[in-house]
Structures are given as C-alpha cells and as structure tokens.
Amino acid sequence: MDILRVENLSKVYGSLTAVDNLSFGIPQGICFGLLGPNGAGKTTTIEMMEGILSPSSGQVLFEGQPIGPKFREKVGIQFQSTALPEFITVKETIELFSAFYPNPRPLAEVIELCSLSDILNRDNQKLSGGQRQRMLLALAVIPRPELVFLDEPTTGLDPQARRHFWDLVNRIKAEGTTILLTTHYMDEAELLCDEIAIMDHGVILERDTPTQLLRQHFAGALVTIPEEAVANPSDLQKLTCCHDLEIRAGHVEIETSDLDGTIRSLLEAKIDLTRLSVHKPDLEDLFLKLTGKFLRS
Amino acid sequence: MIRQFLAIFRARSMEFLRDRGTFFWNLLFPIVLVAGFALAFGQPDEKVFKIGVIGPTTGIPAILSSPQFQQVPYPADQEAEALKKLRQHQLDLAVAPAQHRYWMNAESGKSILAERLLADELKLAASSMNPSTPALSLWAKGAVTGKPIRYVDWAVPGVISMNMLFSCLFGVGYVLVRYRKNGVLKRLKATPVSALTFLVAQAVSRLVIVLGTVVVVYAGTDFFLHFTMNGSYFDLLLVTVLGIVCLISLGLVFAARFRSEELANGLMNLLTFPMIVFSGVFFSLEGAPAPVRAAAEIFPLTHLIHAERQIMLNGAGLLQVAPDLGALALMTVVFLAIAAWLFKWE
Numbered sequence: 001m002d003i004l005r006v007e008n009l010s011k012v013y014g015s016l017t018a019v020d021n022l023s024f025g026i027p028q029g030i031c032f033g034l035l036g037p038n039g040a041g042k043t044t045t046i047e048m049m050e051g052i053l054s055p056s057s058g059q060v061l062f063e064g065q066p067i068g069p070k071f072r073e074k075v076g077i078q079f080q081s082t083a084l085p086e087f088i089t090v091k092e093t094i095e096l097f098s099a100f101y102p103n104p105r106p107l108a109e110v111i112e113l114c115s116l117s118d119i120l121n122r123d124n125q126k127l128s129g130g131q132r133q134r135m136l137l138a139l140a141v142i143p144r145p146e147l148v149f150l151d152e153p154t155t156g157l158d159p160q161a162r163r164h165f166w167d168l169v170n171r172i173k174a175e176g177t178t179i180l181l182t183t184h185y186m187d188e189a190e191l192l193c194d195e196i197a198i199m200d201h202g203v204i205l206e207r208d209t210p211t212q213l214l215r216q217h218f219a220g221a222l223v224t225i226p227e228e229a230v231a232n233p234s235d236l237q238k239l240t241c242c243h244d245l246e247i248r249a250g251h252v253e254i255e256t257s258d259l260d261g262t263i264r265s266l267l268e269a270k271i272d273l274t275r276l277s278v279h280k281p282d283l284e285d286l287f288l289k290l291t292g293k294f295l296r297s
Numbered sequence: 298m299i300r301q302f303l304a305i306f307r308a309r310s311m312e313f314l315r316d317r318g319t320f321f322w323n324l325l326f327p328i329v330l331v332a333g334f335a336l337a338f339g340q341p342d343e344k345v346f347k348i349g350v351i352g353p354t355t356g357i358p359a360i361l362s363s364p365q366f367q368q369v370p371y372p373a374d375q376e377a378e379a380l381k382k383l384r385q386h387q388l389d390l391a392v393a394p395a396q397h398r399y400w401m402n403a404e405s406g407k408s409i410l411a412e413r414l415l416a417d418e419l420k421l422a423a424s425s426m427n428p429s430t431p432a433l434s435l436w437a438k439g440a441v442t443g444k445p446i447r448y449v450d451w452a453v454p455g456v457i458s459m460n461m462l463f464s465c466l467f468g469v470g471y472v473l474v475r476y477r478k479n480g481v482l483k484r485l486k487a488t489p490v491s492a493l494t495f496l497v498a499q500a501v502s503r504l505v506i507v508l509g510t511v512v513v514v515y516a517g518t519d520f521f522l523h524f525t526m527n528g529s530y531f532d533l534l535l536v537t538v539l540g541i542v543c544l545i546s547l548g549l550v551f552a553a554r555f556r557s558e559e560l561a562n563g564l565m566n567l568l569t570f571p572m573i574v575f576s577g578v579f580f581s582l583e584g585a586p587a588p589v590r591a592a593a594e595i596f597p598l599t600h601l602i603h604a605e606r607q608i609m610l611n612g613a614g615l616l617q618v619a620p621d622l623g624a625l626a627l628m629t630v631v632f633l634a635i636a637a638w639l640f641k642w643e
Contacts, residue, residue: 052486069489084481
C-alpha cells in the first residue's frame with residue numbers, strides 16, 4: 001500500500017510550470033529517491049507533499065486521505081535549509097521540538113539514533129555542516145514518524161560527513177520508516193534508495209528500482225576515451241561496432257554489450273587507446289543520459 | 298498546547314537572556330538616558346521666583362513686578378492648574394490679585410522666601426496706607442504642600458516607555474521577520490504547533506522580559522534619583538502591563554507578513570520616530586496646536602506616557618486614567634485583529 005500518493009499534482013508560478021501534472025505513489029517502508037538536476041522541481045514537489053506549499057492543482061493523499069491535522073504528528077521533515085532558534089543548545093532544541101509532539105521519542109533514543117552525544121551541549125550556531133544535518137535529522141525523527149522527508153540532506157557536506165549521514169538514514173530505514181529523499185548525488189541514491197524517480201522540467205522521466213532502470217537503459221559496459229585521442233572525427237563514423245555513441249564533456253562515450261568487439265573496432269580505426277576506460281554504468285550515467293542532453297544554465 | 302507554549306516561551310526567553318549584547322543594551326540604554334537627563338537638567342534653572350498670577354493682574358503688589366519675579370499668567374478658571382504647579386515646585390507662589398489671595402508651598406524653601414518678600418511688601422503698603430495697595434489683612438493666605446517635580450521626574454515615564462516601545466516593536470516585529478527570513482518559522486510550520494500558540498508564547502515571553510527590564514531600570518535609576526511617585530505602584534504596574542501588551546500587539550502587526558528585515562526595520566523606524574516626538578517623551582505637547590495634540594492621540598505611547606505621568610506626578614487613580622487605559626485596550630484589540638488576519642508562517 002502507498003503511504004503517500006500524489007495525483008495530478010501541478011505548481012505554476014506565473015508563466016513557469018515548476019511541477020507539471022505529477023502522479024505517483026510511495027510504497028510503505030521503502031526509501032524513495034526523487035532525483036533531478038538543480039531546478040528540476042524536486043523541492044517544489046517535496047514541499048507540496050509535506051503540506052508546506054499548496055499545489056496549483058491536484059492533491060496529496062497520506063494513508064489514502066487528504067492531508068489533515070494529524071499529518072504533522074506522523075511525519076518528520078528535514079528541509080534543504082533551516083535556521084534554528086539561536087542561543088540554545090542541541091539538547092535544548094531537541095527538548096523544544098519534543099514538546100511539540102504528543103508521543104515523542106525519549107531524548108536518549110534520539111541522541112543514540114542520530115549520534116548526537118558529542119555535540120549535545122553545543123550552541124546551535126556553533127555546529128559544523130555535518131553536525132547540523134545530524135541535528136536536523138534528529139528533529140525529523142522526534143515524533144517517531146511513519147514517513148520522513150529529507151530534502152537534499154547531504155548537499156555541501158564532506159565525503160566523511162556524507163557517509164556518516166547515510167549510516168544514520170539506514171538506521172532510520174531499519175526501523176521500518178518510509179523515507180522520501182531528494183538528492184542530486186547519484187551515489188547517495190544508489191546506496192540508500194529502493195526506488196527512484198528521475199525528474200526534470202517538472203515531470204518524472206523514469207521511475208523504478210535503480211537496478212531495473214540501469215538494466216533497462218544500458219546494454220552492458222561504458223567505454224570512454226578522451227576526444228583528443230580520436231585524431232580524425234570521421235574515424236568515429238567508421239566504427240562498425242557501436243550504435244550508441246555520444247560525445248560529452250570532451251569524452252567519447254560508447255555504450256556496448258560486446259566489449260571485445262568494440263575494442264577490436266577501435267583498434268581497427270587506429271584510435272589511441274592509451275587513456276581508454278571501461279566501467280559499469282551507474283545512476284550518474286543514467287542521470288546524464290536522461291537529463292543531460294539539453295543545454296542548461 | 299500548554300506544553301508547546303511553555304517550551305516556546307522558555308526557548309525565546311533563553312535566547313534573549315543569553316544574547317548578552319541585546320540583554321545589556323536593553324538594560325543600560327534607558328539607565329544611561331535617564332542618568333543623562335538628570336545630569337543635564339538637574340541644576341536649578343533660574344534664579345528668579347516664578348509666580349503664578351491667577352486672573353487679572355490689576356492690583357498686584359509692586360514687588361511681584363520686579364525683575365526677580367517671573368509672572369506666569371493663568372486664566373481665572375485655571376486656579377487648580379496653578380496650584381498643581383505650585384505643589385510640584387514649578388511655581389514658587391500663586392497669587393489671585395482680584396480675590397486678594399495668595400498660596401505658598403511650605404515644603405519649598407523658595408516659596409517660603411518669596412512669601413516673606415510678598416508679606417513685607419504687603420505690610421509696607423498697609424503701613425503707608427497707600428490707597429492703591431490693598432491692606433495686608435485683606436489678603437488671604439493659602440498653603441499647599443508637595444515635593445518638587447524635576448525635569449527628570451517628568452521625563453522618566455517617557456524614557457522608560459520609549460525603551461519599552463523599542464523592545465516590544467523590535468523584539469517581536471524584527472525577530473519574527475528574521476525567523477521568517479531564515480526559515481525558523483517554516484520549520485515550525487512543519488510541526489503540529491499552531492500559529493496562535495507560537496505567537497502567544499512569543500508575546501508572553503516578551504511581556505515578561507520587558508516588564509522585568511522596566512522594573513530593574515526603574516528601581517535602578519530610582520535608587521540614585523528618587524523619582525516623584527505620588528500614585529499607587531499597583532496602578533502603575535497595571536498601566537505598564539497594558540502598555541506593553543499594546544506595543545507587543547503593534548509589533549505583531551509588523552511581524553505578520555514581511556520577509557525582509559530591512560523593510561520591516563525601515564517601517565518600524567518610520568513609525569517610532571514620529572511616535573517618540575509626538576507622544577511627549579522628551580517635551581510636553583501642552584502648548585502644541587490642537588490638531589497636533591489630537592493626532593498624537595492615535596499613538597499608544599501617548600496614552601501610556603500620559604497615564605504613567607498622571608499616576609506618578611499627580612497621584613491619579615485608575616479611574617482618572619481610565620480614558621487612556623480604554624484607548625490602550627482598544628488599540629490592543631485592533632492590532633491583534635490585524636496581526637491575526639495578516640499572519641503567515643512564510
């Protein structure tokens with residue numbers, strides 16, 4: 001059963017359609033990733049689902065019902081950017097938010113779940129980026145939510161802090177909480193999400209499990225060679241092997257299910273293979289394939 | 298809801314108390330201002346006697362027309378006003394030549410001295426049987442008592458109220474606009490807390506803070522300056538609480554919608570400056586044209602300061618300041634209604 005569903009959801013700002021007639025559901029207990037480049041409409045969509053922004057048309061259903069007064073007690077939200085009340089400590093902030101909910105998690109449990117023991121008595125204003133995100137996640141899990149919204153929670157964090165944050169998300173997931181995550185980090189989506197939807201220009205381009213999407217869009221391996229290794233661009237036309245070939249960011253990318261044949265064919269065309277690389281396509285490749293074909297600002 | 302209220306109240310109050318700069322500024326600013334006034338205006342202003350002359354001046358003893366005496370005319374029906382000034386040591390004598398009466402203030406050394414000069418003059422006149430001067434025996438003496446009202450006594454209610462105005466407007470208006478701009482309000486919107494609970498907690502926290510500050514500032518400056526306080530402290534407290542609630546409600550109007558601190562700040566300044574000038578914080582509007590005095594009535598600060606001065610200087614009771622209390626209560630209701638109608642989390 002879908003814990004949250006959106007039906008024909010649209011948001012229009014003047015002449016700009018930020019979200020265009022979206023309909024999809026999030027099954028209970030999974031981590032659902034909403035992926036897309038900056039400006040794709042992710043935050044607008046998630047904020048309508050959170051009940052923060054009212055849609056221009058369409059509706060959001062939580063447990064089959066339109067969002068009602070009890071919704072706020074059953075969901076946890078981590079916004080992309082939030083300021084916290086000043087001059088109070090992490091512990092005091094958690095106590096403050098705990099007072100807002102009818103059945104909050106005990107303080108000790110929140111501290112344990114979000115690894116906050118080292119920063120408990122620190123002023124909110126003196127937290128590092130990673131500590132701050134841990135703290136904001138703690139605020140989201142205080143109500144023992146059935147559904148947690150995480151809007152680009154690791155943007156701007158260093159690799160170590162991101163990995164630490166992923167561990168925390170996995171802990172929350174292990175409790176059976178449904179998670180809706182937006183991100184533009186593909187490694188994050190691949191690691192955390194059971195299902196993903198890739199959106200751009202306000203519409204969802206694809207939606208499935210990461211494995212299924214990769215299988216569907218990529219035949220086998222991706223071969224990449226720098227563009228300057230190809231002395232004569234017309235040589236590329238001569239390649240017999242490769243039907244799916246693209247030039248992107250100074251690299252020639254060849255998608256192939258016959259790696260041996262492709263390499264033979266490149267050798268025949270006398271292309272320098274010194275800096276050739278072969279890799280298994282990942283979500284980033286899929287993301288670029290689906291959203292990166294257009295010029296964007 | 299009570300739990301939510303208490304939690305927000307506590308967080309907001311801690312934010313204020315821990316923000317040392319703002320905290321000390323709120324306490325020090327009015328104290329420095331009051332002390333400054335006491336120093337600047339604390340000296341005796343002139344070395345002449347001020348005589349209130351009630352009604353026509355015909356038949357006034359000659360000595361009262363000498364250069365050492367400054368005559369302040371009062372119409373015949375303003376006797377009470379002249380006597381009030383005499384009680385407050387703003388006049389040294391009051392005379393009503395037409396009635397052959399004079400009044401002095403036995404608690405004022407200057408008044409005693411002025412009376413002696415007047416009495417000598419009247420005696421002299423009687424002995425020389427000058428027909429143009431009435432006989433001493435025909436002049437009736439009246440006496441009043443009262444401690445002097447210095448400028449600082451008059452200015453204190455204004456200065457403290459002005460500080461309350463700043464603290465309420467900026468402490469609520471500006472802070473909530475900042476909360477809206479930086480996303481604190483958005484985060485709270487995502488919780489089950491209602492806008493009403495949140496705003497009431499903010500307002501009550503500010504009320505307690507401002508009231509606490511006022512008490513400390515009043516007590517602190519009173520310790521050194523010994524203000525005139527002729528009324529009841531309970532009445533003064535009641536008026537002050539109503540005034541603070543009214544000013545906080547005004548702050549909530551500014552807090553209701555704006556997202557830009559600069560805009561909110563600018564508009565609040567636009568309002569506070571005319572309010573300070575026309576509410577009589579630093580100088581009395583008694584001599585101002587009637588339209589200006591009427592316009593000043595629209596400011597809550599005018600009513601607050603007027604009621605406080607009535608209580609502190611003239612010993613007025615609640616009944617006498619009821620029109621001011623009514624105006625403050627009405628304004629509070631209007632401001633709260635506008636704020637509730639305009640309020641948006643984002």
